[in-house]
Amino acid sequence: MQWVDTIIQGILLGGLYALYATGLSLMFGIMKLVNLAHGDLIVLAAFVIVVLASLLPPGSGVVLALLLSLPIMFGVGYGLQVGFLNRTLDRDILPPLIVTFGFSIIIQNGLLEVFSADSRRLPLTGWESASLSVASGISIGTVPLVCFASAVVVIAGLNFLIYRTAIGRAFRATSDDPETAQLMGIDHRRLFAIAAGIAMMVCAVAALYLGLRANFDPTIGPARLLYAFEAVIVGGLGSLWGTLIGGMIIGVAQTVGAQINPEWQILTGHLAFLVILVVRPRGLFPKSEG
Amino acid sequence: MTAARMLSISKLGKSFGSLVVTDKLDLELGAGEALGIIGPNGAGKTTLMNLISGAIVPDTGAIRFDGRDITTDSPQRRCRAGIARTFQIPHPFGNLSVFENLLVAAAYGSGKREAEVVEACGSILDMTGLLSRANRRAETLTLLERKRLELARALATEPRLLLLDEIAGGLTEAECALLVETVRAIRTRGTAIIWIEHIVQALLAVVDRLVVLNFGRKIAEGEPRAVMSSAEVREIYLGIAA
Numbered sequence: 001m002q003w004v005d006t007i008i009q010g011i012l013l014g015g016l017y018a019l020y021a022t023g024l025s026l027m028f029g030i031m032k033l034v035n036l037a038h039g040d041l042i043v044l045a046a047f048v049i050v051v052l053a054s055l056l057p058p059g060s061g062v063v064l065a066l067l068l069s070l071p072i073m074f075g076v077g078y079g080l081q082v083g084f085l086n087r088t089l090d091r092d093i094l095p096p097l098i099v100t101f102g103f104s105i106i107i108q109n110g111l112l113e114v115f116s117a118d119s120r121r122l123p124l125t126g127w128e129s130a131s132l133s134v135a136s137g138i139s140i141g142t143v144p145l146v147c148f149a150s151a152v153v154v155i156a157g158l159n160f161l162i163y164r165t166a167i168g169r170a171f172r173a174t175s176d177d178p179e180t181a182q183l184m185g186i187d188h189r190r191l192f193a194i195a196a197g198i199a200m201m202v203c204a205v206a207a208l209y210l211g212l213r214a215n216f217d218p219t220i221g222p223a224r225l226l227y228a229f230e231a232v233i234v235g236g237l238g239s240l241w242g243t244l245i246g247g248m249i250i251g252v253a254q255t256v257g258a259q260i261n262p263e264w265q266i267l268t269g270h271l272a273f274l275v276i277l278v279v280r281p282r283g284l285f286p287k288s289e290g
Numbered sequence: 291m292t293a294a295r296m297l298s299i300s301k302l303g304k305s306f307g308s309l310v311v312t313d314k315l316d317l318e319l320g321a322g323e324a325l326g327i328i329g330p331n332g333a334g335k336t337t338l339m340n341l342i343s344g345a346i347v348p349d350t351g352a353i354r355f356d357g358r359d360i361t362t363d364s365p366q367r368r369c370r371a372g373i374a375r376t377f378q379i380p381h382p383f384g385n386l387s388v389f390e391n392l393l394v395a396a397a398y399g400s401g402k403r404e405a406e407v408v409e410a411c412g413s414i415l416d417m418t419g420l421l422s423r424a425n426r427r428a429e430t431l432t433l434l435e436r437k438r439l440e441l442a443r444a445l446a447t448e449p450r451l452l453l454l455d456e457i458a459g460g461l462t463e464a465e466c467a468l469l470v471e472t473v474r475a476i477r478t479r480g481t482a483i484i485w486i487e488h489i490v491q492a493l494l495a496v497v498d499r500l501v502v503l504n505f506g507r508k509i510a511e512g513e514p515r516a517v518m519s520s521a522e523v524r525e526i527y528l529g530i531a532a
C-alpha cells in the first residue's frame with residue numbers, strides 16, 4: 001500500500017512539473033526561444049499572487065488572487081516579448097539565451113530586494129489543507145489532486161487553441177516557417193507576444209500550486225526550470241501531452257527515490273531523466289519532424 | 291501617370307556586397323495586366339520578387355502600389371494590401387493540413403474571420419486540383435502538389451497582384467498546360483500577375499507584355515513575341531548568335 005501511495009503522489013507531483021514545463025514548451029515550440037528565466041518568472045508569479053492575496057479581503061481565497069494575476073502575467077509576457085525578446089530573434093541562438101539568463105538574475109535579485117530571502121507560502125483558506133482517504137494507507141491531498149486536474153485542463157485547453165482556432169493555425173504556421181507566414185499577412189512579432197503572454201498565464205497557474213504545495217523564496221526559480229526542462233525533454237519536443245507524461249515520470253522517480261531514502265528524491269528524478277535521454281534521445285513522444 | 295497603374299517601380303537598386311543584383315530598374319504594371327519576366331540565371335529575377343513582396347528592402351529607389359509608397363512596408367502589410375507571391379521552391383507549412391495552409395493564409399491575408407473564408411478556400415482547392423488532398427499534411431505532398439499548394443495559398447490571401455516565381459519548372463508538358471489554364475482562370479478574376487519563368491512557351495500563352503532582365507537591368511520590354519524575336523534577346527538570353 002505504501003508503494004501505491006508513493007506512485008500516486010509521484011503522478012500528482014508530475015502534474016505540477018507539467019505546469020512548470022508547459023509554458024516553456026509553448027515558447028520553444030512557437031518561437032524557438034529557450035527561456036532561461038522561466039523558473040524565475042514562475043516565482044515572480046507566485047509573489048504576484050501573494051501580494052494580490054494580501055490586498056484582497058481576508059478569506060476571499062487564493063483562487064481569486066490567481067484569476068487577478070492572469071492578466072498581469074499576460075502583460076508581463078507580452079511586454080517582455082515586445083520590449084526585449086523579439087529583438088533577440090532572427091539572428092542567432094545565443095542572444096535569446098543571454099537575455100533570458102539576464103532576466104533570471106534580474107528577477108531573482110529584484111525579488112530578494114523587495115520581498116527579502118524569507119521563505120513564504122500562500123495563505124490557506126480551508127479546502128487547500130483537506131485530503132481524501134481513498135483506502136487504508138492511501139490519502140490524496142486536495143491540492144495535489146486539483147493541481148493535476150489543472151494541468152490536464154490547461155493542456156487540453158492549449159491543444160484546443162493550437163489545433164482548432166485561427167490563432168492556433170497561425171502559431172503553427174509561424175512555427176513551421178516564419179518568413180512565409182509573414183508573406184501570408186501574419187504579424188509574427190505580435191503573435192510571439194501573444195504566445196509569451198499565454199505562456200506566462202500558465203506560469204501563474206503553476207505558481208499557485210507551487211505556493212500551495214510548498215514554501216518558496218526568490219532563489220528557487222532555476223531548480224523549477226530544471227524540472228520543466230526534464231519534463232519537456234522526456235515527453236518529447238512538440239507534444240504537450242508528452243510533457244504531462246514526462247512530468248509524471250520525473251515526479252514518480254522522485255517520490256520513489258524519496259521513499260527509499262529521503263535524500264535521494266532529487267537525485268532519482270535526474271537519474272530517470274538521464275536514463276530516458278540515453279534510451280530515447282528525442283523523448284518518448286516526439287513529433288515526426290526533424 | 292494614369293489611375294490604372296497598380297504597381298510602379300522607379301530607379302530600384304539592390305546590391306549584395308559588390309554584386310549589383312538590381313540596377314536602377316523601372317517597371318510599371320497596370321491593374322489586371324499580366325507581365326512575364328525572363329532572363330538568364332543570376333539576372334536578378336527572384337531578387338525583384340523579394341523586393342516587391344518585401345522580403346528584402348532596396349538600397350535605392352521606390353515601389354508604389356495603388357499610388358502608395360510601400361518601399362519600406364513589412365511583408366505582412368504588403369500581403370494585406372493585396373500582394374501575394376509563390377516561391378520557386380515550395381514553402382508549405384508542413385505540419386498543417388493542405389486546407390489549413392489555405393485557411394491561415396486567407397484569414398490573415400484578407401483580415402477576415404475563418405468562417406467567412408472557408409468556402410473560398412474550398413473553391414481555390416477545387417480550381418488548383420487539390421480538393422482530394424485537403425486533409426493531408428502538407429509535408430506529405432508530391433512536388434507537383436506542393437507547387438499547386440504554393441499557388442493555392444497565394445490565391446487564398448485574395449491578392450490583386452500575384453507574383454509567380456518559376457511555378458512551371460520541373461513539370462511535364464501536360465502538367466504545364468494545366469497550369470497555364472489555371473493561371474488564365476486567375477487572370478479572368480482581374481488579378482494582375484508578374485510571372486518569372488524559364489519555360490517561355492508557358493509565359494507566351496498568358497502574358498500581355500514581356501520584360502527581359504540581365505545583370506539586374508532591363509534589356510528589353512514589349513509585346514512578347516516581338517521581344518522574343520529581337521536580336522539582343524536571342525543573343526543574351528538564348529545564347530544564339532544573331
